[in-house]
Every structure is written in C-alpha cells, then in structure tokens.
Amino acid sequence: MTGTDHNNPLQPSSAADSDHDAEQKAQRHQQRQQKLKEKVDERIAAATRDKGLLLVITGNGKGKSTAGFGMVCRTVGHGMRAAVAQFIKGSWACGERDLLQQHGVAFAVMATGFTWETQNRALDMAAAQAVWQQAKQYLQDPAIHLVLLDELTYMLTYDYIALEEVLDALTTRPQGQHVVITGRGCHRSLIELADTVSEVQSVKHAFDAGIRVQQGVDW
Incomplete structure (x- = not known):
C-alpha cells in the first residue's frame, strides 16, 4: 500500500x-x-561590583594547574602582567613556564622537586620559604594583575609555610589584584576566604593504567 x-x-x-x-x-x-x-x-x-578575586582550584583530579595557567594566559592576552609561584614542581621542563616567560611573566620556582624525591624536610622547607618570599613580593605589587600560587595547598598541609602568613598576604594585597591558588586538600580557611572555588574530581586517569606522563599534556 x-x-x-x-x-x-x-x-x-x-x-x-x-x-x-x-x-x-x-x-x-x-x-x-x-x-x-x-x-x-x-x-x-x-x-x-569590581574587586580582585581569590580563586581556589582544588580536588584530586587532573587539570588544576592547567586551569590556573589558563587564567595566566588570559591575563597576558589582555596585555596585563601576571606572575607565578610554583611550589612542589622540580627543575624539569614546564611547557607553560617556557612559553610564558617569553611574554614577560615572572616565575619563582621551588626547584627541589617533589617531597617524596628529596625526602629532606629541612631542604624542602627552605626551598618553599624562598619561593614564598618572592610570592609575597608579587602579592604586594599593584602592577601585577594576577598571581598564580601553583600547588600552594601542599605547603600549608606540610607546615612549610604558616597559614596565618598566607592569609595576611592575601587580605592585604592590592585591591584589584586577582590570585589563583591550586592544589589538593585546600585548607578550609582559604576556601572560606575565596570568592570562587572549583573542585576537580578524578573519574579516570591514564597513569593508573600504566601510561607514562605525556609531553604537551601532562608537562
């Protein structure tokens, strides 16, 4: 039919x-x-209202530092200054750092590497304090539009840097300056102080399947 x-x-x-x-x-x-x-x-x-924002990116998933560096790139793309303090990370190559330093982004790097590699608390604490002193200078400079404190949360967990000192530096920074903090297990005081908090959760990770970290993706 x-x-x-x-x-x-x-x-x-x-x-x-x-x-x-x-x-x-x-x-x-x-x-x-x-x-x-x-x-x-x-x-x-x-x-x-306009104000300098404090943003926290925490959680156990991949991509926290990547998100922070994305905001650094955005800042630089708008012709504004940014600075980065990298805690935990070692002296090995960092694609973001290699690129952004070419565009005038200041970096302070804790070049001792991961704490499970150094196994030396005194050395790690001294290295953390050296980076933190430079970070505090960034947090006092009104010409710097955005500061990334990458993996800072670990420094508070390990008591390498005093929480009260961090809170004081954040609350007394220039009024229009933005700050991004990344890392797992962010202290509740920072979460309460923050304007924006994002939690990155892990669903799957290639490393758990025995796949090595990949250049351009993981570092």
Missing part, C-alpha cells in the same frame, strides 16, 4: 500537521530560551 495510511494513528495525517508540530516546538524552544535569557540578564545587571 502506498500513500498515507489514514487508519494508522502513529502516522501524521498530512505534511501540514508535521509543519505545525515543528512550528510549535520551535515556539516552545524560543519561549524557554527567552526565559533563560531574562534570568541571565537579571544576574548580569545585579553584578555591579
């Missing part, structure tokens, strides 16, 4: 009915999007 089966309730009775259904769907979609737009516009209109 060819043509329209008028005894089949599942088949549209005509092309006009199909067009009508499509038009109704389009109208409902437009109405939903208009309501969404109104809500977004309300929130944008209500956000009237």
